[in-house]
Amino acid sequence: MHTETHHLEGATPGLRAELTVLHFGPRDRGPKAAIHAALHADEVPALLVAQCLRERLAQLEADGRLLGEVRLVPVANPLGLAQRLLGRHEGRFDLRDGLNFNRGYPDLAEAAHARLQTPLGADAGANVATLREALRAAAEAEILRAQTMTEHLKRRLLLNAIDCDVVLDLHCDSEAVVHLYALTPHQPLAEELGAWLGARAVLLALDSGDGPFDEACSRPWVQLQQRLPEHPLPAACFAATVELRGEADVNLAQAGADADALLNFLHRRGFIAGPLPVPPAALCEATPxxxxxxxxxxxxxxxxxxxxxxxxxxxxxxxxxxxxxxxxxxxxxxxxxxxxxxxxxxxxxxxxxxxxxxxxxxxxxxxxxxxxx
Missing domain, CATH: 2.40.50.100 (RNA polymerase II/Efflux pump adaptor protein, barrel-sandwich hybrid domain)
Structure with missing residues (x-):
């Protein structure tokens, strides 16, 4: 495991915050995944699942079974985790301006298109690699424009995930069953992920309308497909928001089972060596x-x-x-x-x-x- 610590720059002298990213597996080959927990800060089920993932990924790495890189952010929102107002925790909204920590992420499609350094061709794999470089350059430029700690946090999270094949944004709701949000073109992958987790609802949209994190990672590929129809280009980033039941659904057995489900999904995407696991029957069909x-x-x-x-x-x-x-x-x-x-x-x-x-x-x-x- 390799640990990166990113300082979140802000406008207030003397205040410091950090974002920690844990890197498991090879960084120079294979598929890439980004998983982070609790973007709304006090989503404790997500935080616990991230800890179970940390333990399992460390063991897989020690056993030499990781074929791709997994970037795990065990605490995606240290700023919101520190927010308390009159004795109550507020992790969903930034107390500085009231903005939702999971809204308003930059749309990088146009900037990536403008930054293309190498012409696209007939090789879909080469086109994906070229556009990932452009998307990463666009995300790095966004970090330079960040003025507040929250803007810096959002853009750092986006940079961590923008060049990945799989992005999983782990949350929980108030009182809920497991449910997922993903892009409409990714319905088969979303339904498979939902089957692993026992999801009771899989909700699909091409644009939910408010710039959430998962769509900031996956939608640029759909937009670039539309901009570059003459070149073969898959929707190369599957991103999903995973709602891990309700905020009081916190127990180690369930968190371990959820971590195993997420790893089984990654296993079938080529991240883990060994016989492929067979998905269980889905408990629901995707709905719009x-x-x-x-x-x-x-x-x-x-x-x-x-x-x-x-x-x-x-x-x-x-x-x-x-x-x-x-x-x-x-x-x-x-x-x-x-x-x-x-x-x-x-x-x-x-x-x-x-x-x-x-x-x-x-x-x-x-x-x-x-x-x-």
Whole structure:
């Protein structure tokens, strides 16, 4: 294992923060993967899975079984991990400006296209190598433009992953079953990853609308395919956001099983020597992210859930009852379409307009920003 420590530059004199990247396997040959944990900082299930991965990758490396490089970031957001406000942890948003740590990543497609030093040709593999160099150069330029610690963190994470074949962004939700987000063109890979993890929802979009980390790694390839249609060019980076259940789902046995599932996926991508493992049967089919239905509170009140994460719901079925403590009014919140409740909030008080749950379905066709804030 090789350890890299990156200092996160910021605008405040005297303050320092660091991002640690652990490199396993050969760095000069084979496929490359980047895995990082808890971009929203307090996603403890992701942090624990990263520790299990660390142990397993170290053993695979010692056994000489790693055929490619795995870049593991065990703590993807040290800035958010340090944020406490009035005794409560806030890891999702930067307290400096309120921006989500997993939104607003730069789109490098145009910059990479402008930086092409070698003309593309008829060899798809050579074209991929050329464009990876251009994407990495574009990501390095973004680091030079970073002004705050958060900007530097985001761009350093992007540089760590931009030239990889596989990028896995490990998160968790509030209360949830395992679910994934990935690009629509990567449906077969996303469904296989979901099968390994026992995912109950696999949500696909070509553009979710708000620049999350995973799409910053994978979407440039789709955009470059469109810009360069005369050259063979695969969508060479599979990136996924992996939601590892709910924030209280923390135990070593489950984390170890999740780490094994992720390694099995990498094994089938050529990262690990040995007989290929056979994926288990999938527990769900992928559905469009645009078909995911947010269940929102029309007014403030006490939340009484009628449905559990992982429950299949018919159209019109109750998800929750909202009780106003001032008036006694009860409002039953129902689905518009059939689907599976894959996540809900962990608290039981809702503000007006708050998203309380998410149902994976096919009937809706939402547009605009498809992810939660």
């Amino acid at each position: 992210l645009s078909g995911s239905e947010p269940i929102q509170a029309p007014h403030a009140g006490i939340v009484v859930f009628e449905a559990e994460p992982g429950q299949a719901l018919a159209a019109g079925e109750a998800v929750a009852t909202l009780v106003c403590p001032s008036t006694g009014r009860r409002t039953v919140l129902r689905t518009q379409s059939a689907g599976l409740l894959y996540a809900r909030i962990a608290t039981r008080w809702a503000a007006a307009g708050q998203r309380l749950g998410k149902v994976a379905g096919r009937s809706l066709a939402r547009t605009g920003k498809l992810l939660s804030a």
